[in-house]
Amino acid sequence: MENISKYVSNMKENGLYREFKYLNSGQGPKALVEGREIILLGSNNYLGLCDDVRLKEVAIRAVKEYGVGSGGSRLTTGSYDLHKKLEEKIANFKGTEDALVFNTGYMANVGILSALCDKKWVIFCDKYNHASIIDGCLLSGAKLVRYRHCDMDDLERKINMYKGKVNLIVTDGVFSMDGDVAPLDHIVKLAKKYDMFTMVDDAHGVGVLGEKGSGTCSYFGVNKDIDMQIGTLSKAIASIGGYVAGKKEMIDYMKNVSRSFIFSTALPPASIAVSLKAIEIIEKDKDRRQKLIELSNWFKGELKAMGFHITDTITPIIPAIIGDAKKATLFSESLLEEGIYVPAIRPPTVQKGTARLRISLMATHRSKDLEYVLKVMQFHGKRLKIIEG
Ligand SMILES: Cc1ncc(COP(=O)(O)O)c(C=O)c1O
Incomplete structure (x- = not known):
């Protein structure tokens, strides 16, 4: 048991400890997380069909x-x-x-x-x-x-x-x-x-x-x-x-x-x-797929223009690479305070030194909400020195 406690406190010290976030609503572009309405940006519900x-x-x-x-x-x-x-x-x-x-x-x-x-x-x-x-x-x-x-x-x-x-x-x-x-x-x-x-x-x-x-x-x-x-x-x-x-x-x-x-x-x-x-x-429903790809391309382009390190993809999975696990956690927590939930992905899920925010879009996200996300990401990205400015 002693080893287990040591392991857990080590994970906490290194920003690798994971906790649940509980949803009180369906899995849509907006969801209730622990009683608060937030913009959900990490779901695999790509086509927005979970609450269809x-x-x-x-x-x-x-x-x-x-x-x-x-x-x-x-x-x-x-x-x-x-x-x-x-x-x-x-x-x-x-x-x-x-x-x-x-x-x-x-x-x-x-x-x-x-x-x-x-x-x-x-x-x-x-x-x-x-x-x-x-x-x-x-x-x-x-x-x-x-x-x-x-x-x-x-x-x-x-x-x-x-x-x-x-x-x-x-x-x-x-x-x-x-x-x-x-x-x-x-x-x-x-x-x-x-x-x-x-x-x-x-x-x-x-x-x-x-x-x-x-x-x-x-x-x-x-x-x-x-x-x-x-x-x-x-x-x-x-x-x-x-x-x-x-x-x-x-x-x-x-x-x-x-x-x-x-x-x-x-x-x-x-x-x-x-x-x-x-x-x-x-x-x-080809239109739904098309909409998802268009939204993703636009969103990726905006993040790149701000200076985020975004892997080039043709899918709605948009990894914003941060590197340090603690910084990625901090970034994710800052976004959550502003009503945006995008999980920080850390080792062992990804390789050491490549911690990231894994943003994924849904065909049902609204541009207005995503514009708000971009503003908040730019602000906290600069504050945490993830991007220049
Ligand atoms: C590539 C890949 N394969 C398999 C799985 C597991 O699928 P499931 O969640 O249905 O167990 C996942 C995701 O969880 C995945 O990303």
């Missing part, structure tokens, strides 16, 4: 028809006709033969990697990949080789050095803390050249990039070349759950082998109904 009336209605209908709990795991009593419809919908959306729904994106990554790979495999993994990918790799027992972020020369060099009997390249489609996009066209070429499997986690690409918002694989036109397309139903899709889409044979294998799929109670019908409807909305 059409989704609330399908959830209520599903509760009335099916009740609230699912009552069992998918292979026992927890599979509903809605699960089947959703899996067909995802396969169609992703341009694959089949799909399988997990309870979260985290569980999908861990369950798929540990079911597919073992110590005969070598997994080549982008250094900035999400923690759930890393955990899945470690659980699988495969040899894990991490290549420099989006660096295709480093990847090819490492393939030549470490290639084994069976090999997999795994990457985020859009990187969650940086908002940049993996060069999937290049990754597919390398996978073909060296006869490797490929897996893309597109948690942050869906709803934002690609034809009908179906994600990064579609953006690069490589849907058919990627063996496993992983995703979450909890970000732009505004519900809860994860999935894998790919060849029917692989999906059948996962249904029977993936432990995080088999040994967990199925998602309740209302969440499945919401995911189904949200994908339908995303496919049809």
